Amino acid sequence: MTSTPNNTDLPVPDWAQIDTVLLDMDGTLLDLHFDSHFWLQHLPKRYAQLHQLDESSARDHVITAITSQQGTLNWYSLEYWAERFQLDIVALKREVQHLIGFRSDAEHLLQFLQQHKAQVILATNADRHSLGLKLPATGLDQYVDQIVSSADLGIAKEEPEFWQALQKQVPYDPARTLLIDDNEEVLDSAQAFGIQYLYTILQPDMQSPERSLTRYPGVQQFKQMTPK
Numbered sequence: 001m002t003s004t005p006n007n008t009d010l011p012v013p014d015w016a017q018i019d020t021v022l023l024d025m026d027g028t029l030l031d032l033h034f035d036s037h038f039w040l041q042h043l044p045k046r047y048a049q050l051h052q053l054d055e056s057s058a059r060d061h062v063i064t065a066i067t068s069q070q071g072t073l074n075w076y077s078l079e080y081w082a083e084r085f086q087l088d089i090v091a092l093k094r095e096v097q098h099l100i101g102f103r104s105d106a107e108h109l110l111q112f113l114q115q116h117k118a119q120v121i122l123a124t125n126a127d128r129h130s131l132g133l134k135l136p137a138t139g140l141d142q143y144v145d146q147i148v149s150s151a152d153l154g155i156a157k158e159e160p161e162f163w164q165a166l167q168k169q170v171p172y173d174p175a176r177t178l179l180i181d182d183n184e185e186v187l188d189s190a191q192a193f194g195i196q197y198l199y200t201i202l203q204p205d206m207q208s209p210e211r212s213l214t215r216y217p218g219v220q221q222f223k224q225m226t227p228k
Contacts, residue, residue: 010217010224013178013197018118020172022195023144024157025124027182027204029106030134034099036205039066042096047085071158071185073150078129090129100137103206109222110143120144121170123179125186127151146170157186163193180219187216199225 026035040063048058065084069075082089113120122144126134128151135141150156153165163174178197179190182204191198202210202218211218219225 010199010219012227013225015116015118015227017176018116018178018197019176020170020178021113021116021118021120022123022166022172022177022179022181022190023120024179024181024183024186025122025126025134025140026130027103028180028201029103029110029122029140030138031099031101031103031206032182032204033207034096034101036208037099038093038096039063043085043087043089043092046092046095047087050087071156073125073154073156076125076130076156077127077151079127090133093130093133097133097137100134102138102140103201103204105222107143109226110140112222112226114143118178119146119170119172121166121172122147123157123166124148125150125157125183157181157183158189160189160192163190163195184215 023029026032044059044062045055047053047062048055051058062085066075066081069080074080078089078093120143122140124131124147127149131147131149141147148166148169150162153162153169155162155165166172167174174194175196177195178199179187179195180199180201181187181190182201184200187198187200198216199219200214200216202214202220210220
C-alpha cells in the first residue's frame with residue numbers, strides 16, 4: 001500500500017457493516033505523549049541519576065537498548081525493561097503518571113460506540129503493568145467489552161498470528177471488523193490477516209506534529225468517523 005496524504009475529509013465508515021471494533025490504546029485512544037516523555041526523557045534522566053552516569057551517555061544507552069527491541073514483546077514489557085535497566089520501571093512511570101490522558105476527542109468515539117451494536121475490544125501491546133497504570137487513570141475499561149494484551153497471547157500485534165490468536169479468544173469476522181491503530185506495522189499485519197476496515201492516527205502524540213503521509217486512512221478527529 002502506498003502512502004497517502006493527510007486527509008481531513010475522511011469517509012465515515014459504513015457502521016451497518018461493522019460487527020467488531022478493535023481499538024489500540026497508546027497513541028490511538030490515549031495520548032502517546034506520556035510514553036514518549038517517559039522513554040525518551042524521564043527514564044534516561046532517572047537512569048543517569050540512579051546509576052550515577054553522565055546523562056547524555058545514559059540517554060544514548062537507554063534509547064539504543066529500546067530501539068533494539070522495537071516490534072517485539074520485549075519492547076512493550078515493563079518487566080523486561082526493569083530487569084534490563086535494573087530499575088523499578090512501574091515506580092518511575094508513576095512519577096509522571098499525571099501525563100496519562102485521552103487523545104483529543106477519543107471519548108467522543110467511545111461514547112458513540114457504546115450506542116453502536118458492535119462489540120468493542122481494546123487490543124493492545126501494552127502489558128498488564130501498563131494497563132494497571134493507565135486504566136485507573138482514565139476509566140478506559142468502562143467503555144470496552146473486553147481487553148486483550150499481546151502479552152496475554154504471547155504474540156505482538158505486529159505479527160499476523162496475533163489476529164488469529166485474538167479471534168480464538170474473542171470471535172470476530174475480519175470482513176466485518178474495524179481496527180484503529182497508530183502503528184502502521186500493526187495495520188499491515190491486520191491487513192494480511194484480512195481485517196477489512198483499517199484506520200491510523202495522524203497525531204499519536206498530541207504535542208508532536210501531525211504525520212503528513214500514511215499508508216492507511218488517517219484520522220485527525222474521531223468525529224470524522226461518526227455520523228453527523
